[in-house]
């Protein structure tokens with residue numbers, strides 16, 4: 006039977022397991038939309054294409070599956086670029102389907118034509134322009150395969166209008182073969198033995214885990230290694246949730262806003278096991294002084310991550326879960342021969358002493374609400390079981406510091422790109438992925454306004470997303486830098502003339518709450534979380550609170566500014 | 569240090585911009601780049617001359633391999649290989665210096681491929697050093713135009 010390009014596309018999406026398609030129509034994709042009612046795919050109409058890509062990204066992060074979005078040519082396509090770059094930096098599997106002008110018009114500056122393949126080349130894992138309907142099924146299959154395999158990432162497929170209209174015989178490619186793409190996933194046995202021996206010999210080991218542990222679902226093997234071998238664990242922003250946040254070996258995040266214990270431990274360790282992390286400048290501080298006493302082991306699926314920023318002693322290119330499991334198999338027999346607990350006791354005690362000396366903290370107040378206390382309350386009220394999305398800035402760092410994540414895929418935050426406006430649409434995507442979970446966007450008053458239009462999407466789909474705005478009336482993180490490093494020249498960071506967020510919620514048909522008094526915090530937050538449907542809570546917090554600890558950009562990790 | 573990379577790629581639209589964009593986007597330097605078809609119509613070979621320290625070259629090679637359309641990358645620097653570049657030079661020639669130019673052409677086994685009253689067009693082929701030497705020697709006569717192919721390269725059959 007012959008099918009049109011649009012029909013083939015939708016059939017392929019179904020076979021690839023797409024459940025929800027976040028999208029926004031336009032002339033170049035009408036043919037696809039015309040077929041949509043005949044498909045079992047659920048489509049979610051967003052209010053801005055940036056919302057569609059972030060929602061697909063949020064769906065992917067919360068579910069571990071590939072997220073998918075569909076937008077029209079020209080402005081529809083360019084509106085997704087920030088979201089594509091966001092997913093690219095954080096290695097999130099998404100497939101972006103963009104409409105394109107008909108093939109005979111390509112290159113003629115046709116109406117709503119843009120070279121989206123050219124524009125997104127540096128921020129996608131790969132991208133395609135489908136010029137012949139007979140290639141369509143293959144391309145879609147490859148796109149999903151590339152997005153989810155190896156180091157995952159966004160893949161864009163540009164679909165000219167005429168290719169969607171024309172008919173051909175539909176053949177489902179049973180498997181995908183690409184001679185130029187073979188992600189190396191199995192760990193090298195010799196390297197595993199070497200790393201295992203380094204672990205046996207180490208006196209002061211630490212695990213530095215990144216997003217790769219979550220992507221590969223390596224958290225169980227990592228937790229086994231840490232708990233059985235008594236190795237303290239720290240993680241990057243992207244790695245939060247890969248190890249239980251209430252375990253005594255958990256040190257919290259490391260880096261610029263990392264904990265004192267984590268940064269001190271990295272500085273004094275004799276063995277650093279970097280797993281699925283990439284030695285980002287926000288993590289290492291001054292690279293030349295990072296982990297100066299340690300043998301560095303780096304496990305990552307992407308060879309380009311290894312030896313890029315830091316020169317490591319033992320590289321291991323592999324899927325993180327497979328590598329961690331291989332290490333577990335290698336080390337399990339050693340548990341009887343070696344006394345890891347006793348051997349690491351002096352080190353673990355020292356690390357715990359650092360944690361006690363300078364825990365994550367703040368000066369409480371009875372008159373103004375401290376933003377950190379809002380996150381603490383959310384943690385208590387949700388019993389640590391919520392999916393937490395964040396915007397970018399101080400709100401993001403406080404969420405990362407004060408919510409203790411129990412499991413992976415529950416902390417969704419734009420790490421690499423730091424995209425303001427990410428959190429709320431991502432929360433919408435996450436709520437579709439996890440209808441069983443409470444989904445909260447911990448927001449800033451600045452960031453939330455960058456994709457506030459998605460209130461309509463959330464309300465109209467009866468989503469129970471809760472937006473908790475840590476409203477300081479500032480672009481707080483930039484203001485903090487101005488305060489600390491630019492002589493308090495608060496140029497253009499004060500957010501005067503803000504909307505009334507409670508009325509704004511109501512205008513969209515959602516519920517709004519405002520909290521100004523610390524005495525009301527717990528009661529009203531609880532009420533807000535118990536309110537069905539989309540809710541905005543406008544929490545007026547201490548305006549000039551800073552995020553601490555802080556390692557100034559370019560300084561060594563031990564040069565922390567503390568509370 | 570200068571490195572010569574042979575990059576085997578899928579012969580697809582956009583593959584050149586993927587490679588070129590990788591170099592510009594990551595601040596790597598391209599000294600010369602040459603692309604041509606192979607006997608397999610689906611495959612092209614690029615020869616890229618680049619410069620950088622060991623760590624940079626390692627990154628370049630890995631980043632190239634990461635591109636989905638790149639099939640194979642070989643760094644010829646530490647291998648025995650044949651390197652060739654072709655250059656066309658249009659040189660000012662008058663009665664006073666024509667003989668001298670032709671002598672130079674002879675010594676380097678170049679060819680004169682076009683002649684006019686006051687110009688000689690010379691074709692030279694050789695490795696990097698030879699081409700540099702010829703260009704250096706001919707500049708003093710006044711080079712009006714120059715066109716270089718960029719390096720092409722091949723690993724030698726016998727390596728030791």
Ligand SMILES: Cc1ncc(C[n+]2csc(CCOP(=O)(O)OP(=O)(O)O)c2C)c(N)n1
Pocket residue numbers: 396397398399400401423424425426448449450451452453475477479480481482483
């Ligand atoms: C799209 C975008 N533009 C600009 C920035 C730079 N930036 C980083 S944090 C920040 C302040 C965010 O303000 P707000 O959302 O109120 O969060 P707060 O820091 O006050 O918690 C800004 C402007 C960014 N990260 N993303």
Ligand SMILES: [Mg+2]
Pocket residue numbers: 449450451475476477478479480481
């Ligand atoms: Mg703010």
